[in-house]
Amino acid sequence: MSEAPAAPPAASADHDRTDLGLLVSPPAPRPGWRLLPARVVAMCAVELQKLSHDRTELYTRAVQPALWLLIFGQTFTRIKAIPTGGVPYIDYLAPGIIAQSAMFIAIFYGIQIIWERDAGILNKLLVTPTPRSALVTGKAFASGVKALVQAVVVIVIAALLGVSLTWNPLRLLGVAAAVVLGSAFFACLSMTIAGIVRSRDRLMGIGQAITMPLFFGSNALYPVSVMPDWLQVVSRINPLSYQVDALRGLLLGTPAHLGPDFAVLAVAAALGIAAASSLLGRLAR
Numbered sequence: 001m002s003e004a005p006a007a008p009p010a011a012s013a014d015h016d017r018t019d020l021g022l023l024v025s026p027p028a029p030r031p032g033w034r035l036l037p038a039r040v041v042a043m044c045a046v047e048l049q050k051l052s053h054d055r056t057e058l059y060t061r062a063v064q065p066a067l068w069l070l071i072f073g074q075t076f077t078r079i080k081a082i083p084t085g086g087v088p089y090i091d092y093l094a095p096g097i098i099a100q101s102a103m104f105i106a107i108f109y110g111i112q113i114i115w116e117r118d119a120g121i122l123n124k125l126l127v128t129p130t131p132r133s134a135l136v137t138g139k140a141f142a143s144g145v146k147a148l149v150q151a152v153v154v155i156v157i158a159a160l161l162g163v164s165l166t167w168n169p170l171r172l173l174g175v176a177a178a179v180v181l182g183s184a185f186f187a188c189l190s191m192t193i194a195g196i197v198r199s200r201d202r203l204m205g206i207g208q209a210i211t212m213p214l215f216f217g218s219n220a221l222y223p224v225s226v227m228p229d230w231l232q233v234v235s236r237i238n239p240l241s242y243q244v245d246a247l248r249g250l251l252l253g254t255p256a257h258l259g260p261d262f263a264v265l266a267v268a269a270a271l272g273i274a275a276a277s278s279l280l281g282r283l284a285r
Contacts, residue, residue, distance in 0.1 A: 046142065099247055107187075178247055
């Protein structure tokens with residue numbers, strides 16, 4: 001006579017009960033702070049992959065900074081019309097052009113998110129458990145990666161033109177941090193505007209309308225002390241001025257206020273992420 005089949009092990013029964021519990025109640029989603037680093041890294045990897053497939057963007061974007069340094073920088077170095085504290089004007093100008101090129105990349109970043117909405121990608125991202133702040137932060141710092149690549153191109157051009165730059169690794173890390181933080185703010189500003197206007201044409205028009213005032217209303221081309229009083233007020237509330245001041249102090253060794261500069265850039269980036277995250281859902285409607 002055959003023996004009765006043995007009972008399944010207790011561990012197997014516990015495993016079945018666990019699986020049944022997962023069917024009844026799904027696992028709790030991971031906190032947003034755990035998703036944030038992975039999302040930022042993923043977005044940055046996507047941007048770097050785009051650059052590796054299409055390097056023409058780097059070449060075309062390098063034309064304008066090269067013209068600023070070659071024509072404007074060398075001409076004003078000869079006429080000595082702008083007081084720069086004994087620093088050659090082309091040296092004084094180079095950090096401002098780095099900040100300008102990074103801003104010009106980031107300020108139109110909202111067009112990409114409108115394209116993602118039109119293609120249906122944004123709606124798919126919003127239904128995932130990823131927090132909206134993580135999506136916005138990932139995109140903002142991805143624009144910082146693109147701006148950082150552009151900054152390297154501008155630094156190489158400036159070095160070839162004889163600009164006296166520092167090559168201290170710690171200072172160069174500070175330069176990278178300033179470029180990324182500034183670009184993150186301007187990318188979030190662009191995404192915030194995209195959430196308000198919800199149209200590529202309108203965003204393009206607003207972006208073109210504010211880029212030059214932001215640039216000329218900063219200390220990128222001339223010291224704040226030579227500005228009229230009303231423009232000095234604009235410069236002091238313009239995050240680009242703090243980015244240029246940090247870049248100038250790190251690259252040239254000129255007097256700077258690195259602590260307040262980085263504090264302003266970090267707060268501006270955080271406020272930009274909060275504003276863009278709050279309007280992301282409106283953009284997807």
